[in-house]
Structures are given as C-alpha cells and as structure tokens.
Amino acid sequence: MRDLNVIFEPKSIAVIGATANPQSVTNVTFLRQLIDFGYPGRIYPVNPHADRVLGLKAYARIGDIPEPVDYAVCAVAASSAAQVMRECVAAKVKVVSMFTAGFSEVGEDGARLEREVVEIARRGGVIVLGPNCLGVHCPKSGLTLEGGIARKSGHVGGVSQSGGVAQVMVLSLAEREIYVSKLISLGNAADLNEADYLEYLGHDDDTRIVSAYLEGIRQPDRFLSVAEEVARMKPLVVLKGGKTPAGAGAARLHTGSLAGSHLVWEAVCRQTGMVQVDDLGDLTDTVQAFTYLEPPRGRRLGIIGVGGGFGVLAADECIRAGFSVPEFPPAVKAELQKYTPTAGTGLRNPVDTTPNSYVSPDTLAATVRAVAGWDGIDLVFMAFPTLFGIRMGLQYLIDGFGAVIGAAREAGKPLVIVLSTANFAEGETKSWELQKHCFAQGAPVYFTFRQAARAVARVIGYHERQSPGGTH
Amino acid sequence: MRDLNVIFEPKSIAVIGATANPQSVTNVTFLRQLIDFGYPGRIYPVNPHADRVLGLKAYARIGDIPEPVDYAVCAVAASSAAQVMRECVAAKVKVVSMFTAGFSEVGEDGARLEREVVEIARRGGVIVLGPNCLGVHCPKSGLTLEGGIARKSGHVGGVSQSGGVAQVMVLSLAEREIYVSKLISLGNAADLNEADYLEYLGHDDDTRIVSAYLEGIRQPDRFLSVAEEVARMKPLVVLKGGKTPAGAGAARLHTGSLAGSHLVWEAVCRQTGMVQVDDLGDLTDTVQAFTYLEPPRGRRLGIIGVGGGFGVLAADECIRAGFSVPEFPPAVKAELQKYTPTAGTGLRNPVDTTPNSYVSPDTLAATVRAVAGWDGIDLVFMAFPTLFGIRMGLQYLIDGFGAVIGAAREAGKPLVIVLSTANFAEGETKSWELQKHCFAQGAPVYFTFRQAARAVARVIGYHERQSPGGTH
Numbered sequence: 050m051r052d053l054n055v056i057f058e059p060k061s062i063a064v065i066g067a068t069a070n071p072q073s074v075t076n077v078t079f080l081r082q083l084i085d086f087g088y089p090g091r092i093y094p095v096n097p098h099a100d101r102v103l104g105l106k107a108y109a110r111i112g113d114i115p116e117p118v119d120y121a122v123c124a125v126a127a128s129s130a131a132q133v134m135r136e137c138v139a140a141k142v143k144v145v146s147m148f149t150a151g152f153s154e155v156g157e158d159g160a161r162l163e164r165e166v167v168e169i170a171r172r173g174g175v176i177v178l179g180p181n182c183l184g185v186h187c188p189k190s191g192l193t194l195e196g197g198i199a200r201k202s203g204h205v206g207g208v209s210q211s212g213g214v215a216q217v218m219v220l221s222l223a224e225r226e227i228y229v230s231k232l233i234s235l236g237n238a239a240d241l242n243e244a245d246y247l248e249y250l251g252h253d254d255d256t257r258i259v260s261a262y263l264e265g266i267r268q269p270d271r272f273l274s275v276a277e278e279v280a281r282m283k284p285l286v287v288l289k290g291g292k293t294p295a296g297a298g299a300a301r302l303h304t305g306s307l308a309g310s311h312l313v314w315e316a317v318c319r320q321t322g323m324v325q326v327d328d329l330g331d332l333t334d335t336v337q338a339f340t341y342l343e344p345p346r347g348r349r350l351g352i353i354g355v356g357g358g359f360g361v362l363a364a365d366e367c368i369r370a371g372f373s374v375p376e377f378p379p380a381v382k383a384e385l386q387k388y389t390p391t392a393g394t395g396l397r398n399p400v401d402t403t404p405n406s407y408v409s410p411d412t413l414a415a416t417v418r419a420v421a422g423w424d425g426i427d428l429v430f431m432a433f434p435t436l437f438g439i440r441m442g443l444q445y446l447i448d449g450f451g452a453v454i455g456a457a458r459e460a461g462k463p464l465v466i467v468l469s470t471a472n473f474a475e476g477e478t479k480s481w482e483l484q485k486h487c488f489a490q491g492a493p494v495y496f497t498f499r500q501a502a503r504a505v506a507r508v509i510g511y512h513e514r515q516s517p518g519g520t521h
Numbered sequence: 522m523r524d525l526n527v528i529f530e531p532k533s534i535a536v537i538g539a540t541a542n543p544q545s546v547t548n549v550t551f552l553r554q555l556i557d558f559g560y561p562g563r564i565y566p567v568n569p570h571a572d573r574v575l576g577l578k579a580y581a582r583i584g585d586i587p588e589p590v591d592y593a594v595c596a597v598a599a600s601s602a603a604q605v606m607r608e609c610v611a612a613k614v615k616v617v618s619m620f621t622a623g624f625s626e627v628g629e630d631g632a633r634l635e636r637e638v639v640e641i642a643r644r645g646g647v648i649v650l651g652p653n654c655l656g657v658h659c660p661k662s663g664l665t666l667e668g669g670i671a672r673k674s675g676h677v678g679g680v681s682q683s684g685g686v687a688q689v690m691v692l693s694l695a696e697r698e699i700y701v702s703k704l705i706s707l708g709n710a711a712d713l714n715e716a717d718y719l720e721y722l723g724h725d726d727d728t729r730i731v732s733a734y735l736e737g738i739r740q741p742d743r744f745l746s747v748a749e750e751v752a753r754m755k756p757l758v759v760l761k762g763g764k765t766p767a768g769a770g771a772a773r774l775h776t777g778s779l780a781g782s783h784l785v786w787e788a789v790c791r792q793t794g795m796v797q798v799d800d801l802g803d804l805t806d807t808v809q810a811f812t813y814l815e816p817p818r819g820r821r822l823g824i825i826g827v828g829g830g831f832g833v834l835a836a837d838e839c840i841r842a843g844f845s846v847p848e849f850p851p852a853v854k855a856e857l858q859k860y861t862p863t864a865g866t867g868l869r870n871p872v873d874t875t876p877n878s879y880v881s882p883d884t885l886a887a888t889v890r891a892v893a894g895w896d897g898i899d900l901v902f903m904a905f906p907t908l909f910g911i912r913m914g915l916q917y918l919i920d921g922f923g924a925v926i927g928a929a930r931e932a933g934k935p936l937v938i939v940l941s942t943a944n945f946a947e948g949e950t951k952s953w954e955l956q957k958h959c960f961a962q963g964a965p966v967y968f969t970f971r972q973a974a975r976a977v978a979r980v981i982g983y984h985e986r987q988s989p990g991g992t993h
Contacts, residue, residue, distance in 0.1 A: 211830020264833055290830060295846040296837035299871055304829065328834065328971060357626075357776065358683020358762060361736055362800065365768035376770075399771055499800060 053241070053249045055143045056176060057187045057231050059120030060090045063111055063142070065133055066124035067094035067102045075124040076103065078183065078194075079148070086200070088191035093118065111140045120144045122184065127151030127162060130180070134166050138173030145170060147180035153237050154181055154304055167239045181304060182236025183212030186219055186229055189255070194234055195219045203228025205336055206256030208246045210235045210264040210290070210304050214329065218260060221333040224481070226488045227340050230255035237304050242267040244275045251279035258339050260332060261287045264300035273321060280322035284339045284511055287323045288332045289314050322514050324507050334495060334504035341493040342505065343463045344512040345428035348372045351420040352399035352498075354432030354467070360399035363432065363467075363498040370502035374398050375425050384419040388412045410445070414452035421460035429457055430501055432467040447486050454490045465501050466494045525713070525721045527615045528648060529659045529703050531592030532562045535583050535614070537605055538596035539566035539574045548575065550655065550666075551594045551620070558672070560663035565590065583612045592616045594656065599623030599634060602652070606638050610645030617642060619652035625709050626653055626776055639711045653776060654708025655684030658691055658701055661727070666706055667691045675700025677808055678728030680718045682707045682736040682762070682776050686801065690732060693805040696953070698960045699812050702727035709776050714739040716747045723751035730811050732804060733759045736772035745793060752794035756811045756983055759795045760804045761786050794986050796979050806967065806976035813965040814977065815935045816984040817900035820844045823892040824871035824970075825885075826904030826939070832871035835904065835939075835970040842974035846870050847897050856891040860884045882917070886924035893932035901929055902973055904939040919958050926962045937973050938966045 064080045080103055083092055094102035097109040108114050111121060111133075121142045123133055130149050137145050152163035163180060170177045178184055183194040189202045195216040205227060209215035212234040219229050231253065233246050243263055250256045259279055266272045279285045291300035292311040318325040326332045350372040352363050364374050375398060377385070382396045402408050402416060413431075421429050431453050433446060450466065457464035466487045484494045495501035536552045552575055555564055566574035569581040580586050583593060583605075593614045595605055602621050609617050624635035635652060642649045650656055655666045661674045667688040677699060681687035684706040691701050703725065705718050715735055722728045731751055738744045751757045763772035764783040790797040798804045822844040824835050836846050847870060849857070854868045874880050874888060885903075893901050903925050905918060922938065929936035938959050956966045967973035 209830065211828060211833070213828030214830035214834075262830060264830070288834075290833035290837060293837045293840035295840050295870075296833050298848075298869065299829070299833040299836045328838070328969065330969065356683060356685030357771070358681065358686035358734060358736070361683070361762035361768050361771040362686075362760075364771045365762060365765045366800070368765035368768065397770065497800065497802065 051176070051241070051245070053176070053245070055119065056178070056185060056233075057192070058190055059144065059192075061093065061116060061118050061120070062088065062090060063093040063095050063108075063114060063118045063121040064124065065095040065111060065121055067096050067099075067107065069099060069102050075122075075148070078196075079122045079124060080105075082193055082196055083191070086188075086191055086193045086197035090119075090191070091116065095121075111136050111142065114140070118142050120146065122146050122148060123180075124148045127159070127180075130162070130166050131169060134169045134173075134175070134177075138169060138175055142175055144176045144178065146178040146184040147182065147236070148184070149179075150181040150236075152180050153239065154301075163237060163239050170240060177240035178233070179236035180239060182238075183215060183234040185234070186215065186232040188229065194232070199223035199228060201228040202230060202255075204230055204255070204257040204340070205232075205260055206230045206250035206253060206258070207232040207260040207262075208235055208243050208250075209233070209262040210238070210243075210300075211262060212236065214262045214290075217329060218262065218332070221329065222336060225333065225337045225340075225494075226485060227336060235304070238267060244268055244272045247272075247279050247285070248275045251275070251282050251285075257283055258336055259283060259285045260336055261285070262290065262329075262332075263287060264290045264304055273317065276317070276321040276323050280324075281515075284508075285321075285323045286326060286332060286335050286339070286507075287318070288326050288329065322511075324511055326507070327503075330500070331503060334500045335507050337493050337495075338465075338504040338508045339511075341488060341491055342465065342508055343491075345463045345505070345509055347427040348506070348509060349425060349427045350374055350398075351423070351426040351429045352432070353402060353416055353420055353429060354399055357401050359432060359498075360401050363430070364399055366498040367430070367502045370499075370506045372502060372506065377420075377423065378425070381419055381423045385416065388415050388419070410448040410452035413449050414456040417453045417456040417464070418460060421457050421462040421464070426462065428463045428465070428505070430465045430467055430498065431457075432498075443483070446483055450483070450486050450492070451490065454487065454492050457492075464492050465505060466492050467498055467501050468494060468496055523648065523713070523717070525648070525717070527591065528650070528657060528705075529664070530662055531616065531664075533565065533588060533590050533592070534560065534562060535565040535567050535580075535586060535590045535593040536596065537567040537583060537593055537609075539568050539571075539579065541571060541574050550668075551596060552577075554665055554668055555663070558660075558663055558665045558669035562591075562663070563588065567593075583608050583614065586612070590614050592618065594618050594620060595652075596620045599631070599652075602634065602638050603641060606641045606645075606647070606649075610641060610647055614647055616648045616650065618650040618656040619654065619708070620656070621651075622653040622708075624652050625711070626773075635709060635711050642712060649712035650705070651708035652711060654710075655687060655706040657706070658687065658704040660701065666704070671695035671700060673700040674702060674727075676702055676727070676729040676812070677704075677732055678702045678722035678725060678730070679704040679732040679734075680707055680715050680722075681705070681734040682710070682715075682772075683734060684708065686734045686762075689801060690734065690804065693801065694808060697805065697809045697812075697966075698957060699808060707776070710739060716740055716744045719744075719751050719757070720747045723747070723754050723757075729755055730808055731755060731757045732808055733757070734762065734801075734804075735759060736762045736776055745789065748789070748793040748795050752796075753987075756980075757793075757795045758798055758804055758807050758811070758979075759790070760798050760801065794983075796983055798979070799975075802972070803975060806972045807979050809965050809967075810937075810976040810980045811983075813960060813963055814937065814980055815963075817935045817977070817981055819899040820978070820981060821897060821899045822846055822870075823895070823898040823901045824904075825874060825888055825892055825901060826871055829873050831904060831970075832873050835902070836871055838970040839902070839974045842971075842978045844974060844978065849892075849895065850897070853891055853895045857888065860887050860891070882920040882924035885921050886928040889925045889928040889936070890932060893929050893934040893936070898934065900935045900937070900977070902937045902939055902970065903929075904970070915955070918955055922955070922958050922964070923962065926959070926964050929964075936964050937977060938964050939970055939973050940966060940968055 094107040153160040186194045215234045291297040566579040625632040658666045687706045763769040
C-alpha cells in the first residue's frame with residue numbers, strides 16, 4: 050500500500066498555470082481558494098508570462114522554485130501535461146493534482162495521453178490525482194475544494210468521482226454541522242483509484258464515516274474486497290451514478306467510467322455491506338443519522354406529532370420504510386390522556402399533540418416520557434411544527450427541543466426531530482438556526498418523515514448486519 | 522346541488538366561544554386571524570362571560586347579535602354543540618364552521634352526536650363545515666386558515682381533510698408565488714363532503730387547478746363520477762393519506778375516515794384521471810408545473826447543466842421518471858462545440874456547461890438555442906448551480922435566467938430551471954429570491970432533477986389523457 054498521507058499534508062503547493070485573470074477557473078478554484086482558506090504552507094504560482102500572480106511571486110517553471118514542492122496543482126492544457134509531469138518528476142514533487150482534462154473522458158487519443166502521463170509520474174515516484182479532478186478537501190491541512198465555506202474539520206471521509214458533487218457533499222454536510230476529515234475528487238482516477246482511497250479512509254483515524262459518489266469501478270475485484278473490509282470497520286455510505294443507460298453514457302463522457310448495470314450494483318452492495326443511498330440529499334440525511342443517532346435496537350417506532358393529517362402521512366411513510374408503528378397498551382394511553390386533550394387528538398400511535406393550541410415544553414416532555422418509557426418502542430420520531438413554533442416564538446421551540454431530547458435520553462431511547470411544516474420565508478431561515486440546537490444535543494433533524502424514515506432505517510440495517518441477532 | 526357560494530362570501534362572521542385568553546386556539550386561529558387578515562365584514566365575538574373580546578363588543582349568545590350573521594365559527598365543547606346549532610338555526614345563520622371536535626373521530630358516541638348536530642342544521646337550512654375542521658381559506662373574501670401569511674388570491678382551489686395540511690398547502694404554494702382561490706378544511710365532513718366541494722371547485726371560475734388531501738371517501742360512487750367530471754375540466758391533483766394500515770388507523774382517529782386500500786385507490790386514480798402525488802412536497806411541485814409550464818409535446822428531454830457528476834445523476838433521475846434523453850445529431854454537437862470547451866465537458870445529452878468557469882449569459886442562451894432548436898427534443902431542463910452563481914454574483918444568475926428563458930421561448934420549447942447545488946446558508950435565502958425571477962417569466966423552478974422530472978411527467982401524462990394521440 051502506497052503512503053497516501055503525503056497527499057493530505059503538503060508543506061508547500063505550486064499552482065502550475067496560475068494566471069491573474071479573475072475569470073480564470075484556475076485562480077478561482079485553486080490559487081485564490083488556497084490563499085483565502087488560509088493554507089499555512091508556502092504557495093508558488095507557476096506562470097512563464099507573469100512576475101506576480103494574486104500578489105505572490107510567480108515562477109516560469111516548477112524547476113525554478115528554490116525550495117522543494119510537496120504538491121502541485123496542474124492546470125495547463127492537456128497537450129502540455131506530459132511535459133509538465135516530466136518537470137514535476139525532475140523537481141521531486143510528491144503529488145500532482147491534475148485539474149487538466151481532455152484525457153480518457155474524450156476518447157482513445159485522450160486515454161493514450163493519460164496512460165503516458167501516469168507512466169511518467171509512476172516511474173518518477175509521483176502520485177497523480179485525477180486527471181480531470183478538483184483535488185482534495187482537508188481543512189486540517191488548509192486544503193479546500195469548495196472555496197473555503199466549510200472551514201471546520203470533522204469525522205466524515207469520502208471520495209467523489211465528480212468535483213462538483215464533492216463540493217456539494219462538503220457543503221450539504223456542513224449545513225448539518227457535520228464536517229469532513231478528508232475528501233478526494235477522483236476525476237478519471239488514472240493512478241490511484243476509489244479502492245485505494247477507500248482503503249486509506251477505512252484505516253484513517255480522523256475518519257469515522259466514509260461516503261462515496263462513484264460512477265464506475267476501475268478494479269472490480271479489488272473494490273469488492275476493500276469495500277467489504279471498510280464496511281466492517283465503519284459505515285460506508287455510497288451513491289452510485291450511471292445506473293440508467295443515459296446516466297451511464299454521461300458517466301463515460303464525464304470521467305471515462307464504465308458504470309456497469311444496476312442489478313450488479315445492488316448485488317455488490319448486499320455482498321459488501323455498503324449502505325446504498327438514492328441521491329445526494331439522501332446521502333447527507335444518512336450520514337447525519339450515522340453521526341447523531343444512538344443506534345436504535347429495532348424498528349418499533351413511536352411517532353409524536355404534529356396534527357392529525359401529518360400523523361396519517363407520517364405513519365404511511367414510516368411503514369413504507371420498514372418500521373412498525375405499534376398500538377399503545379392501555380397503560381400508555383392512560384398516561385397520555387393526562388397530557389393530551391381527548392377531542393381533536395388521538396391517543397394512538399402516532400400521538401397527536403394538537404399543535405394549534407399551546408402545549409408547554411413540560412407537557413411535550415411528559416408525552417415523550419410516556420411513549421419512550423414503554424418497552425414496546427425502540428425509538429421516537431417527534432414532529433415539531435415550525436410554523437406554529439414561529440408564532441409561539443423561537444424560544445418556545447428551543448425549550449421544547451431541550452425538554453423532549455432530555456426526556457428521550459432519560460428513557461434510553463433515540464429521538465429524531467422532524468421540523469414538519471412549510472419552510473415559509475422567515476420560517477426557513479429560523480429552521481436552520483433551530484437545527485443547531487438539536488444537533489448540539491445529539492438529535493438528528495429532518496424536514497420530512499420520509500427523509501427521517503429512510504435515513505434511520507439505513508442506520509438500523511447497518512448495525513443489524515454488524516451484530517446479527519442483537520436487535521429486535 | 523346546494524349553493525355553496527354563501528360559504529365563500531360571508532358579510533358577517535360570529536366566533537362562538539371567543540375568549541380573551543391569548544393562549545386559546547380559538548383566538549389565535551379564528552378571531553385574531555380574521556382581524557389581522559383584514560376581513561372586511563362585521564365580526565362578532567360570542568361569549569357569555571365577556572363584554573369585549575380583543576377590542577370587539579361581545580354577545581352572550583348568537584341570538585343577541587342585532588344583525589343577521591352569515592357565517593359562524595363554532596369553537597365550544599362538543600357537549601354544547603347541539604344547543605349552539607339550535608341557536609344558529611334560530612338566528613338564521615347560513616353557514617356554521619365547526620372547529621369543535623370530539624365527534625365521529627372519537628367513537629360511536631361521538632358519531633351519534635355528530636349525526637344529531639348535522640340533522641338539526643339540515644332541518645334548519647344551515648350548511649355545516651366539519652366538524653373538527655379549520656374552515657375556509659378564501660383571501661378574496663378576507664378568510665384565512667393559516668394566520669394570514671399568504672394574502673393573495675390565486676387560481677388553485679382545494680380541499681383538505683386535515684386543517685394542518687391545508688395550512689401547509691397554502692404556505693408551500695405561496696413560496697412558489699402560487700395562490701389559492703378557495704380551500705376548504707374538511708375535518709369529519711359530516712354535512713358537505715369532498716365530492717360536494719370538488720364539484721363546486723370544478724365549476725368555479727376562480728379555480729384553474731384543483732388540489733386535494735384526502736384520507737377517506739364518504740360516498741365512493743358519487744366521488745368517482747365527480748372526480749372524473751372535474752378531471753376532464755381541469756387538473757385535479759390528489760394526495761391520499763392512510764394508504765398503509767397504520768396510516769389508515771390514524772386516519773380513522775383523525776377524521777373518522779375509512780381510508781380504503783392502496784390498490785383500490787390506484788384504480789380510482791386511473792379511472793378518473795386524477796393526478797396522484799406521493800407527498801405534500803410533490804403536490805406543491807406538481808401544482809407548480811401545472812401553473813407555470815407550457816405543456817410539452819412529449820417526453821424527449823434535453824438536459825443542460827451543471828457539471829459532469831450532476832449530469833450523470835440527472836440523466837438517471839429523468840429516465841426513471843419516464844423521459845428519454847436522446848443523443849444529439851452531429852449538427853447539434855457541432856453547434857454546441859462552438860460554445861462549450863471540449864475538455865472536461867460533454868457535447869452529449871446532458872450537456873455540461875462547466876459551471877466552474879465563467880460562462881456568459883449569451884453563451885448559456887446559445888446553448889439552449891442549439892438544444893431546444895433541434896426537433897428531436899420536446900422540452901429542456903436547465904440546471905443552474907446556485908453556489909457558483911452566488912460566487913459570480915446574483916445579477917449573473919438573473920441575467921442568465923432571462924437569457925435562457927428567452928432562448929427557449931424563441932425555440933417554442935418549455936424550459937424548467939433546476940437550482941441544483943447545495944442550499945448553503947446565504948445561498949438558501951438567495952435561492953428563494955432567484956425563484957421569483959423565473960416565475961415572473963413563466964418558468965417553473967425545482968431544487969432537484971428528481972422533483973422536476975416527477976412533477977413535469979405528471980403534467981405530460983395529464984395532457985396526453987386529455988387529448989390522446991396529440992403528443993409524441
């Protein structure tokens with residue numbers, strides 16, 4: 050196994066092809082980004098036609114830089130790539146991240162050039178990222194691939210065939226207060242591929258959850274054994290693109306990937322224990338559940354919420370995702386009757402807390418205590434109607450969150466918050482604020498029961514596989 | 522057919538059970554709401570223990586009010602409901618909207634009481650809404666059921682078994698700049714039921730699209746013939762709750778509804794031509810497509826967008842929703858080649874416009890012109906990366922929208938905008954602003970390709986049924 054740590058800890062970075070043109074993608078995506086993000090090492094623009102770029106002294110060639118360079122971003126035309134790689138080898142660069150595109154994704158000529166460039170690098174002991182990639186996100190080392198919006202380091206590692214998808218992964222997770230340890234944009238993955246990085250992340254102490262967006266698989270046999278090994282160690286959450294013929298065609302032109310059939314992929318997920326998700330939102334939802342949720346012991350769900358109609362729809366969604374919604378025994382109903390008015394509410398599961406009238410945080414907590422305290426329930430979904438909460442004042446919701454999360458913790462049952470009404474205008478902004486209060490207390494938050502049910506069902510499935518027979 | 526116009530045009534309203542308690546749901550949901558929304562008629566609180574409520578002169582009984590009352594909200598305990606209804610009959614009230622709950626949804630005793638109250642009303646010529654309902658939303662007449670956030674009148678009519686779901690329907694549509702003509706919260710629907718209101722909305726000139734959230738169906742035969750009649754006249758978009766056993770149980774306790782089986786419902790939708798949706802977000806998405814989209818002639822889709830990985834995922838989603846994503850002929854590719862750099866992009870469908878570099882609005886428009894101008898395409902989905910747009914400045918996106926919407930219109934092909942990257946923090950707020958620019962120019966906006974594809978496929982299916990053989 051090659052030592053990949055060098056990729057994530059460069060002490061100096063050169064950007065080959067840096068220009069002063071503010072519309073240049075090279076500057077926006079790489080040089081400006083490194084500077085703005087506060088990369089702590091030395092940064093060297095390489096450009097034969099400039100003395101300075103963005104205020105930094107520029108060098109005509111990488112060989113002119115007076116100190117050793119650990120990491121070079123290559124953003125020149127494909128036709129110059131082989132020459133640049135030779136110069137990087139001569140300059141003893143350790144890693145070349147190739148933004149340059151126009152290789153295997155454009156046809157056989159490009160594929161030949163790609164093989165040539167990688168061959169030069171390998172003979173010279175240089176690791177190649179990409180080509181046709183955005184490089185690495187590793188906030189700990191000052192590396193970002195999304196402009197430096199999500200600055201914190203966290204526990205989620207990942208790979209993404211697509212740089213754009215990698216950016217969205219980082220940002221969508223950051224919205225949930227979840228941050229990335231190390232994320233690699235694979236592009237054409239001509240040197241190291243998804244299996245190499247997944248193996249690395251599986252053993253990486255900074256990484257507790259691994260996420261992946263994959264289009265094609267380069268070394269299927271090796272991938273299978275690596276994925277199985279990683280999935281045994283930590284959750285491996287995978288989104289697969291190119292599952293339809295049109296999608297697969299797009300994947301071939303995007304990163305030269307052979308996407309393979311949908312059915313084969315299903316079998317691969319079952320065999321390896323990878324957690325398969327359906328889209329990018331689902332990936333974020335699922336990583337959120339792995340991050341914040343104590344694993345429930347089973348699928349017997351208590352739903353507390355938000356008005357009759359939403360209770361009906363919530364039960365439908367949760368049953369579809371594989372949960373059971375058992376009816377309460379008389380003792381639980383008798384307890385609930387103390388807190389919920391009879392008329393207009395149900396004492397069954399889902400419990401209706403009639404959100405159109407005032408319900409105190411204490412009453413909400415007592416309701417959670419009654420439901421979570423019953424041993425016929427493994428976990429609780431609690432809906433909060435944002436709109437009502439906003440009418441009652443933000444502090445009401447914050448107090449309510451604290452009360453119900455505390456009550457569930459006392460009862461030893463995981464709790465999921467669903468902010469279930471419309472994200473109308475002002476409500477939208479406040480919803481983001483509200484989420485943070487729940488995250489800080491270890492409760493995941495979703496905006497629909499469908500999202501919550503799908504993501505949490507995946508966490509339960511993962512833990513069932515890890516310790517078969519250990520759950521209900 | 523009874524004249525239901527009286528429900529939506531009351532010249533005076535009494536709130537029976539109004540109190541000054543600021544935590545009372547009656548005040549929050551009804552009296553305060555009428556005042557704040559600017560209801561233009563006379564408002565009479567009825568409360569035997571108060572002289573004034575919220576600054577308005579109060580009356581002990583409805584019979585004490587010196588003028589005729591068109592519409593009364595009944596918010597007393599169920600045990601007083603029969604007596605109050607007798608007084609309303611004596612006072613010649615035309616409509617009684619019963620917020621009061623504790624009827625058929627709580628069991629056989631409640632059902633008996635419900636029948637008694639409705640019988641009193643019918644003998645006295647009074648229309649009953651509910652019981653166990655929030656009443657009516659009709660901004661034209663100053664009636665609101667959601668606190669008066671969405672104040673405008675529009676073209677979407679509807680019914681909802683659940684008052685909470687009705688509120689969210691109004692607010693979610695308003696987020697898309699779509700407003701309601703008349704929406705009725707059904708509750709237990711003991712007097713008039715869903716069939717009566719749908720028939721009314723089908724013939725209502727204010728209503729161009731009808732939406733419905735239904736749990737159970739009271740008169741199945743009548744419902745079938747009404748739904749078929751309405752669906753022939755205008756789109757009838759229906760969300761059904763209680764499709765699983767747990768959901769159906771919740772529905773029985775929520776509004777006393779017998780929800781019926783999932784399979785029967787599928788057959789009902791096919792037979793009547795109702796447009797079935799899967800959840801509330803889907804309902805809003807679908808109504809948006811009916812509102813803003815010129816009906817496409819078929820399902821041959823051109824996708825322009827947003828980076829390679831997203832193109833792959835977009836193609837997957839659109840194929841799953843029943844679209845085809847045909848490959849471009851050489852002439853279209855040659856045209857596209859002029860505007861899109863070769864390396865790192867695809868000239869196939871989906872087209873990748875490499876959003877990480879600057880692409881001028883003119884270039885975007887030229888790309889749309891090349892794709893939409895080809896007669897092998899019926900419609901275009903155009904992805905805009907919000908995050909990139911925010912880096913480039915809001916004005917860039919607004920100019921871009923204008924350019925591409927104009928180009929599609931010239932080519933005579935419907936265009937859908939997908940704002941496809943993460944709604945990160947600031948981006949979220951701006952996204953709502955950005956949507957309005959598109960709506961104003963008649964283009965629907967979605968945040969994922971899945972949403973767009975599902976909603977637009979339903980519009981195409983509806984129009985195919987309306988004029989079979991008229992599409993590709």
